[in-house]
Amino acid sequence: MRLERVELLHVALPLVTPFRTSFGTMTSKDTFLLRVVTDEAEGWSEFAADPEPLYCSEFVAGAETVIRDFLLPRVAALPEPTTAALAPAMAAVKGHELAKAALETALLDAELRAYGMPIATFLGSVRDRVPAGVSVGIKDSLPELLDDVEKYLDEGYVRIKLKIEPGWDVEPVRAVRNRFGDALPLQVDANTAYTLADAPHLRKLDAFDLLLIEEPLAENNLHAHAQLQRRLTTPVCLDESIHTASDAASAIAMDACRVINVKPARVGGYAEARRIHDLATAHGVPVWCGGMLETGIGRAPNLALAALPGFTLPGDTSASRRYFAEDITEPFVLEDGHLPVPTTPGIGIAPLPDALARFTTATRVLHS
Ligand code: OSB
Ligand code: MG
Numbered sequence: 001m002r003l004e005r006v007e008l009l010h011v012a013l014p015l016v017t018p019f020r021t022s023f024g025t026m027t028s029k030d031t032f033l034l035r036v037v038t039d040e041a042e043g044w045s046e047f048a049a050d051p052e053p054l055y056c057s058e059f060v061a062g063a064e065t066v067i068r069d070f071l072l073p074r075v076a077a078l079p080e081p082t083t084a085a086l087a088p089a090m091a092a093v094k095g096h097e098l099a100k101a102a103l104e105t106a107l108l109d110a111e112l113r114a115y116g117m118p119i120a121t122f123l124g125s126v127r128d129r130v131p132a133g134v135s136v137g138i139k140d141s142l143p144e145l146l147d148d149v150e151k152y153l154d155e156g157y158v159r160i161k162l163k164i165e166p167g168w169d170v171e172p173v174r175a176v177r178n179r180f181g182d183a184l185p186l187q188v189d190a191n192t193a194y195t196l197a198d199a200p201h202l203r204k205l206d207a208f209d210l211l212l213i214e215e216p217l218a219e220n221n222l223h224a225h226a227q228l229q230r231r232l233t234t235p236v237c238l239d240e241s242i243h244t245a246s247d248a249a250s251a252i253a254m255d256a257c258r259v260i261n262v263k264p265a266r267v268g269g270y271a272e273a274r275r276i277h278d279l280a281t282a283h284g285v286p287v288w289c290g291g292m293l294e295t296g297i298g299r300a301p302n303l304a305l306a307a308l309p310g311f312t313l314p315g316d317t318s319a320s321r322r323y324f325a326e327d328i329t330e331p332f333v334l335e336d337g338h339l340p341v342p343t344t345p346g347i348g349i350a351p352l353p354d355a356l357a358r359f360t361t362a363t364r365v366l367h368s
Helices: 060-076 083-090 097-115 119-123 142-155 170-180 196-208 222-231 245-253 270-282 296-305 353-359
Strands: 003-021 024-038 042-046 129-131 133-136 159-163 186-189 236-238 259-262 287-289 338-340 360-367
Touching: 003 060, 003 353, 024 060, 024 097, 042 097, 042 296, 060 083, 060 097, 060 360, 083 097, 083 270, 097 119, 097 270, 119 270, 119 296, 133 142, 142 159, 142 170, 159 170, 170 186, 170 196, 196 222, 222 236, 222 245, 245 270, 259 270, 270 287, 270 296, 287 296, 353 360
Parallel strands: 133 159, 159 186, 236 259, 259 287
Antiparallel strands: 003 024, 003 360, 024 042, 129 338
């Protein structure tokens, strides 16, 4: 496979409703897509983070620079830019997992298309559809939250995740439990908003039989998460703190988490995501597939990953209309609480030319 061209397309898609978390409020998905052209096939990917480094340290303009100046030159210098060769070639560049994931996934898409192989087959997926959960943002009032949760349950979502922060935690969880009952699969995500001093308060959540509490403490503080886990019966789940399979190994060894949110972008791509799945599964630690409000380009391969056998908890892989009135691809539609795993070669989806033209704000040729 010879790399002939790499394009970076800035896109901006309005969200159907603002999404508020402990780190900020998003009203649109502003990111970039990568399009690679090889002598055998074309491939697509989506950068998962945002214009501002609030969820993680990476951000759109930074990732564009890192890909253009540091990652792509190393990849273009490879005699054969196969997916397997990519991570070793990029390893000298520290961190920047989301930027690396974008480049690796676009080339993986092209490589798999050249082989005629769906990503689900490549990864070892065992299901043709996956149960869909939904991540519900912080609201201005409890009635507003209950209305939103009710709407999502009516649509068929099988699990609810509530975003929490100090001042919006025990009461919203109590309100949702009171209204929708103890059988509802329910979990919370703090996006690093608490400290160990909040442990007595967070213990109050133990009364509500939550599936997990996601990233309650500072990013990368495995020791603090392990100390918190000792004081909670609710399983701690890590998101932001897991950047590599090695992080996952440390976290499991320290009992810093009993569940892992696997976001392929956050861990440098699908190869590393599968390693984390394998490692966690070998330790009896359940994993689930997180989300970053992706367009269909990022969502399609995530659905394939979520169909691996160790993904035993519903993910944040919601239907396209939960995010966008119009997506950049054919939309993913919820059916009986599930989304289909793409079956065509590569990531199994591509932008619709019309929608792409309308949502693209700038195009840059990075390599030709
Ligand atoms: O912490 O999981 C998170 C969205 C953007 C950034 C971080 C997170 C999220 C979500 C929503 O919780 C996941 C989704 O629906 O894509
Ligand atoms: Mg999270």
